[in-house]
Amino acid sequence: MRKALVVGINDYPSAPLGGCINDATSFASIIENNGDGSPNFDVRLYTNVYSKSELKELIHELFQGESDTALFYFSGHGSIDDVGGYIVTPDMQPRDVGVSMDEILTMANNSGAKDKIIILDCCHSGALGSPRVNGATATQIAEGVTILTASRDSEYSFEVNGQGVFTTLLLDALKGGSADLRGHITPGSIYSYIDQALGPWDQRPVFKTNITRFTSLRTVNPQVPINTIRNLVKYFPSPEDEFELDPSFEDTNSPDVEHHLIEPYAIEGNVTIFKDLQKLEGVGLVVPVEEEHMYFAAMNSKSCKLSALGYHYWRLVKDRRI
Template sequence: MRKALVIGIDNYLGVPLGGCVNDAVSVANILEKNEDGSPNFDVRLITNPSDTTDIPTTRRLIEELFETHSDVALFYYSGHGLLKSTGGYIVTSDFKRYDEGIPMHEILGLATNSKARSKIIILDCCHSGSFATSNLGNSSVSNLCDELTVITASRDIESAIELDGHGVFTSLLIDALQGGAADIRGHITAGSIYAYIDSALGAWAQRPIFKTNVSRFVPIRSVNPKISLEKLRRIIKYFPKPEDEFKLDPSYEFTSEKAIGVNCSIFKDLQDFESEGLVKPVDEEHMYYAAMNSKSCKLTALGYHYWRLVKQNKL
């Protein structure tokens, strides 16, 4: 069972913040299913909660997310964040002085005591980098329980930027979940999401924060593999040993007068491997010339990684 609570709050003291609700809706829709249409997270989407007051409603929802046994419990929040001497807060619509919202350390406590096997928290709000800092207020020290991952839009001293009515961080998060952060198998993890967002934001832009204490990365979403697993498993057939080179000649290139059908099919696989960085030609710039000039190709370091996974029956 995979549960996700997605909250978007853009009504702050009666003044709309921007695209927080739209961002939350987009994230919820993406998390519900994998690219092939298979179910992913059982998502509960809440926008501008308005029971008796927002604070109890939001607190109850977060408690319900983390209190049940589940394989993955994911919490995403888009809204306003506040940093005080007492720590960081996610701010609700009924904000008032001394009762601003939900303390980030309280959310951390709920995640720490959660029965879920894996916990993932994603915060798109100002000062979100203060989440999971030490009790002494030292932002360089994190307090994370086992199997907890936190991704925040900014450091504790920074605002989370909006552009064209959408959070910059969440816009990148959505791109990552739609496949930008997928590996060759189509798996998208918290680690690959952060790497994708981090590479897109310059040194002078807001800096996302990644904190984790896990023994494994669980896929947050899956998209169609860049190379089918059936084809990928043939890598150990073409390279019985990882250091082997696959000898080519013109019979592998379909435009050659010497082309042989079965060899052309093999060459198509090798070209697909090359396009994803698994294979490279030896002493030639392109695979075409490697074939036409009777050279060879070999595994890259990434290719060896997937060769090993196939060899160990992990794919």
């Protein structure tokens, strides 16, 4: 069982925001299902939660029980003082602006869920789980907890065109931008995607975790069919092997196509294998030897071999992890 609490707040009396409800709604929509339409998270979406007590109760409820994954996403105002960070609620008062980030982390730390994931798109969000905020010791991150925030504790989180910069990239990552070759999207791959997209002068995302394995937040259709990746060990019995090619692997090298032909002509079985190898080359798992393109490797009777990334996936297949 995977559950997600998604909260977006625009209606702050003294400092209203424009894009947080859009952010939360978009995030809830995409995380609810995987790329193939299969169910992913059981999502509860709340907008403009007015009071600190109400929001705190919702977070407490999320982290109750023993679900496989409990995910909390928040888009709204964030604040920081000499004690720590806070996600702000509309009923904010001086010295009591909202839910303490330390309290959120404590609830996650004490949760019976296997994986606890907290994603904050708000100013000063990097204060969550910081070892030290302005000299105050913060709550430590327990095993199974992952934190992804829009900015450092000293930074603001910005909106552009009615949507947070961080969440825009987060959604792109979840749509497949940060997927591995099997279609899995993890918190680590999302952070890497966002980190690379933001420049050194932009707000900087923060990633903190205490886990022994990454959980997949969402899956999308893989760039290459899994069965094609599994064929790596068939085409390359050992990772040092090269797969010998000749013109019979190229489907255009046929008497049915009017151009200069080279014997041996295209053979259906070889053409099928070559299309697999071309797909694997397209995602960086296979490279032609002594030629720039696979087409010329075939037409000039050269070979292809595993890339470094291809060797990694070859081992995964060999060890029956894929």
